Amino acid sequence: MGRAPCCSKVGLHRGPWTPREDTLLTKYIEAHGEGHWRSMPKKAGLLRCGKSCRLRWMNYLRPDIKRGNITPDEDDLIVRLHSLLGNRWSLIAGRLPGRTDNEIKNYWNTHLSKKLRSQGTDPSTHKKLSEPVVKENKRRKNQKTKNNMNKKEMVVKNKNKTGQHVEPLKPKVHLPKPTRVTSFLSLQRNDSFTSSTTTTTTTTSSQDLKAGGGGAFGFNENDQVLVNTRANGVVFCVGDDQDQDQDQVPNSADDHDHTLENIYEEYLQALLKTDHHHDHQNQLELDSFAESLLI
DNA sequence: AATAAACTCAACCGCCAAGCC
DNA sequence: CGGCTTGGCGGTTGAGTTTAT
Numbered sequence: 001m002g003r004a005p006c007c008s009k010v011g012l013h014r015g016p017w018t019p020r021e022d023t024l025l026t027k028y029i030e031a032h033g034e035g036h037w038r039s040m041p042k043k044a045g046l047l048r049c050g051k052s053c054r055l056r057w058m059n060y061l062r063p064d065i066k067r068g069n070i071t072p073d074e075d076d077l078i079v080r081l082h083s084l085l086g087n088r089w090s091l092i093a094g095r096l097p098g099r100t101d102n103e104i105k106n107y108w109n110t111h112l113s114k115k116l117r118s119q120g121t122d123p124s125t126h127k128k129l130s131e132p133v134v135k136e137n138k139r140r141k142n143q144k145t146k147n148n149m150n151k152k153e154m155v156v157k158n159k160n161k162t163g164q165h166v167e168p169l170k171p172k173v174h175l176p177k178p179t180r181v182t183s184f185l186s187l188q189r190n191d192s193f194t195s196s197t198t199t200t201t202t203t204t205s206s207q208d209l210k211a212g213g214g215g216a217f218g219f220n221e222n223d224q225v226l227v228n229t230r231a232n233g234v235v236f237c238v239g240d241d242q243d244q245d246q247d248q249v250p251n252s253a254d255d256h257d258h259t260l261e262n263i264y265e266e267y268l269q270a271l272l273k274t275d276h277h278h279d280h281q282n283q284l285e286l287d288s289f290a291e292s293l294l295i
Numbered sequence: 296a297a298t299a300a301a302c303t304c305a306a307c308c309g310c311c312a313a314g315c316c
Numbered sequence: 317c318g319g320c321t322t323g324g325c326g327g328t329t330g331a332g333t334t335t336a337t
Binding site for chain 2: 014015016017051052055056059060102103105106107109110111
Binding site for chain 3: 016035037051058088089090101105
């Protein structure tokens with residue numbers, strides 16, 4: 001088994017995308033829709049592997065993507081969702097309209113994990129650290145004097161003898177493995193560009209919906225997700241009618257704020273439900289909730 | 296102003312599950 | 317049933333940029 005990395009073909013471009021490549025990819029998807037990534041580059045006249053095209057489209061070129069300026073609300077939501085879901089960036093991204101998993105992952109790694117640490121919270125477990133970590137800017141000052149390594153040396157330092165990356169002193173948190181869900185929605189996906197712009201539903205979001213991932217955080221007596229909502233570019237279905245014809249494009253900041261509020265409210269409901277239990281029970285419920293999103 | 300350190304984020308890598316044949 | 321392809325995900329890298337000294 002096994003297969004060669006998809007970018008191993010000789011002659012394929014790698015690295016940063018040029019405006020011309022972006023245009024070619026965008027125009028092709030406008031004309032033919034997403035999907036068939038493997039054959040797309042050739043048809044679009046791109047010397048890129050399909051994987052690279054998909055990544056570029058999903059993380060950068062998609063018309064519904066918001067860039068930068070993560071709001072305090074979004075910031076807070078990411079932290080809370082991460083405490084519930086762990087590093088399941090695609091699930092978290094599915095609840096933040098216009099945000100990509102890559103962007104959230106980067107934002108987490110560069111901002112939020114530091115922020116939490118500085119607040120005395122372990123970013124991977126969301127539990128209180130014994131003592132708050134010294135402020136980042138202080139560390140930055142201090143490191144200058146004690147650390148003469150350049151960046152490459154630092155990278156090497158974090159690798160073991162076999163070249164594998166070794167995370168220093170960072171306990172691995174084992175979370176339930178995300179379950180990949182069958183993609184009947186993906187199959188139903190309308191591949192036209194119109195669809196992708198009006199539904200603004202990414203493949204991830206579609207999967208998330210099926211995984212419960214796009215759903216609201218409501219429970220029935222069996223701790224199962226009750227309601228899915230669908231609005232503002234992510235998969236949210238109002239009520240139990242997951243009518244995709246009701247898809248909406250984010251039209252205003254107000255709409256967006258309301259969606260965030262809804263998400264937040266739903267999330268709080270989920271958390272409040274578990275707040276009445278002991279920690280262990282809490283964890284079990286959160287785990288089962290996380291699982292319920294994925295099954 | 297020059298230099299080094301730190302930071303950011305787009306892109307790549309490797310793995311895995313689903314689907315197809 | 318098993319091998320192969322495809323799409324998707326999370327982790328990691330490193331070039332470019334910003335900040336501190």
